[in-house]
Amino acid sequence: MKLTIEFGGGLELLCNSVKVHNVKVDPQDGEEKLTMKGLLSWVCKNLIKERPEMFMKGDTVRPGVLVLVNDCDWELSGQLETPLEEKDVVVFISTLHGG
Amino acid sequence: MESNGGDASQILGEIESLKAERKDIDDRILALEAQLREISITNGTVKSDASSPSVLKAASHPNHQLSPDAIYRYSRHLLLPSFGVQGQSNLLNSSVLVVGAGGLGSPALLYLAACGVGHVGIVDHDVVELNNMHRQIIHTEAYIGLPKVESAAHACRLINSTVKIVAYKEALHTSNALEIFSKYDVIIDATDNVPSRYMISDCCVVLGKPLVSGAALGLEGQLTVYNYKGGPCYRCLFPSPPPTTACQRCSDSGVLGVVPGVIGTLQALEAIKIASGIGEPLFARMLLFDAFSGSIRMVKIRGKSLRCEACGEKSAFTPAYFQEFDYEKFTNSPLSAAPPKLNLLPPDSRISCKEYNEKVLGNEPHVLIDVRPAHHFNIVSLPNSLSMPLSGLETRSPEISAALNEAQPQEGGGSSSGAHLYVVCRRGNDSQRAVRLLHNMGFPAAKDIVGGLESWAREVDPNFPAY
Numbered sequence: 001m002k003l004t005i006e007f008g009g010g011l012e013l014l015c016n017s018v019k020v021h022n023v024k025v026d027p028q029d030g031e032e033k034l035t036m037k038g039l040l041s042w043v044c045k046n047l048i049k050e051r052p053e054m055f056m057k058g059d060t061v062r063p064g065v066l067v068l069v070n071d072c073d074w075e076l077s078g079q080l081e082t083p084l085e086e087k088d089v090v091v092f093i094s095t096l097h098g099g
Numbered sequence: 100m101e102s103n104g105g106d107a108s109q110i111l112g113e114i115e116s117l118k119a120e121r122k123d124i125d126d127r128i129l130a131l132e133a134q135l136r137e138i139s140i141t142n143g144t145v146k147s148d149a150s151s152p153s154v155l156k157a158a159s160h161p162n163h164q165l166s167p168d169a170i171y172r173y174s175r176h177l178l179l180p181s182f183g184v185q186g187q188s189n190l191l192n193s194s195v196l197v198v199g200a201g202g203l204g205s206p207a208l209l210y211l212a213a214c215g216v217g218h219v220g221i222v223d224h225d226v227v228e229l230n231n232m233h234r235q236i237i238h239t240e241a242y243i244g245l246p247k248v249e250s251a252a253h254a255c256r257l258i259n260s261t262v263k264i265v266a267y268k269e270a271l272h273t274s275n276a277l278e279i280f281s282k283y284d285v286i287i288d289a290t291d292n293v294p295s296r297y298m299i300s301d302c303c304v305v306l307g308k309p310l311v312s313g314a315a316l317g318l319e320g321q322l323t324v325y326n327y328k329g330g331p332c333y334r335c336l337f338p339s340p341p342p343t344t345a346c347q348r349c350s351d352s353g354v355l356g357v358v359p360g361v362i363g364t365l366q367a368l369e370a371i372k373i374a375s376g377i378g379e380p381l382f383a384r385m386l387l388f389d390a391f392s393g394s395i396r397m398v399k400i401r402g403k404s405l406r407c408e409a410c411g412e413k414s415a416f417t418p419a420y421f422q423e424f425d426y427e428k429f430t431n432s433p434l435s436a437a438p439p440k441l442n443l444l445p446p447d448s449r450i451s452c453k454e455y456n457e458k459v460l461g462n463e464p465h466v467l468i469d470v471r472p473a474h475h476f477n478i479v480s481l482p483n484s485l486s487m488p489l490s491g492l493e494t495r496s497p498e499i500s501a502a503l504n505e506a507q508p509q510e511g512g513g514s515s516s517g518a519h520l521y522v523v524c525r526r527g528n529d530s531q532r533a534v535r536l537l538h539n540m541g542f543p544a545a546k547d548i549v550g551g552l553e554s555w556a557r558e559v560d561p562n563f564p565a566y
């Protein structure tokens with residue numbers, strides 16, 4: 001399915017400084033339907049070019065990264081279990097601390 | 100030359116003392132004007148009492164206590180149907196604390212003072228620096244080297260002498276935070292580091308205060324309100340601190356001045372909405388600002404977490420627990436945006452700036468690699484240094500070997516007495532990482548220049564541009 005994946009708050013530096021990625025992703029690892037869990041492993045394999053530890057910790061994103069599915073915190077949609085639909089927009093954003 | 104130098108320092112001294120005098124006089128004028136205003140408010144205006152006793156006095160309105168001066172000053176607020184007398188009266192009776200008088204705090208403070216928040220507090224322990232003035236717009240050149248709180252308080256008083264301004268010239272710690280915060284209705288987090296953000300949020304949870312949180316870096320900004328009306332606190336959203344390598348600083352990564360300006364202004368707006376009781380404060384939502392693409396995205400974030408260590412059902416956070424909490428240990432980073440000083444290498448893999456300078460003056464054959472990012476190298480660099488950014492250095496072995504061969508002295512030719520390899524960066528941290536990498540790449544004699552270009556400017560060449 002077609003998805004838009006965006007990185008912000010400095011995470012884009014891990015993908016050659018490209019913030020917006022329009023991609024086509026199929027269900028991963030025997031999933032019937034693509035979920036955030038499958039998308040995360042796809043993103044790691046296909047979009048993250050350096051320092052994967054700055055993006056992932058264990059099987060989820062590292063502390064300090066907000067994940068938004070269609071502008072909504074993934075905590076509200078089931079985190080890793082969040083099902084994805086055609087044309088969904090997934091945003092990974094690192095929290096900022098500067099002032 | 101010497102007499103010129105003497106004249107210059109005499110003039111500089113005179114400027115300094117005149118500036119100090121001017122500041123004293125300004126402060127006295129402001130205090131007297133405020134005193135006069137108090138008298139006018141209690142006696143009616145000075146003029147009308149003296150000259151026209153027969154004029155019918157405006158009835159003081161039963162629904163509010165706005166003075167004639169306040170009505171005039173805030174008239175454009177009063178004319179807003181949705182804000183009006185009630186909003187302004189609430190504002191005048193409210194108090195807002197701004198932690199940090201930097202890029203976010205500057206515009207926030209200017210608006211809070213101008214709009215008539217009754218009592219504004221400012222916490223900051225830093226001094227005004229020239230390389231921050233592109234974004235810390237409340238400060239003027241006259242205050243360089245002086246405490247930011249004094250500069251900010253002075254600017255606020257110049258804008259609105261009727262506002263009570265309290266300046267706390269101290270760093271925020273668990274030992275003073277509860278006492279300071281307890282005096283204010285709304286807290287604004289305008290700091291620049293992770294431990295402060297956790298500490299400020301926890302303190303707000305302990306005291307039940309709404310927290311307007313903003314952050315900016317590069318061309319991006321973020322804004323939300325924590326601990327308000329059942330919304331989340333900072334820990335609900337970020338239960339664990341990020342790895343220290345993920346915490347970029349404005350002094351390393353840069354920041355476009357107007358970006359914290361936008362976010363700081365929005366922080367003032369959220370504080371004004373909460374303090375006046377007008378509008379819909381931005382809680383359980385977050386505003387993400389991308390200045391590069393010109394986009395503002397409003398996203399829905401989780402509510403209060405029942406399992407939150409600060410505001411959840413089983414929270415241990417009492418005032419006493421808060422005061423004992425070690426935020427630097429929890430986040431593994433210091434309560435200031437000061438860059439770390441690493442020490443990764445044995446002394447024989449290091450060389451001081453002065454020693455390096457002697458080697459250059461003695462024409463010692465060597466290669467100097469500058470491992471800063473290319474856009475840093477474009478700002479300023481040492482003569483004859485080769486730009487090879489740390490990221491990607493592992494692929495540059497052939498170039499380094501070629502450069503060493505070229506630099507090698509023609510006669511003698513013993514491979515052991517070949518050219519030396521030195522590494523420099525901005526502050527002396529990345530150069531150590533690079534030397535470790537070079538040792539593994541087959542350059543065991545590589546050495547880093549301790550303290551980097553900052554030390555070079557301090558110890559060898561005072562005219563070398565700092566940034």
Ligand SMILES: [Zn+2]
Pocket residue numbers: 331332333334335336403404407408409410411
């Ligand atoms: Zn919480």
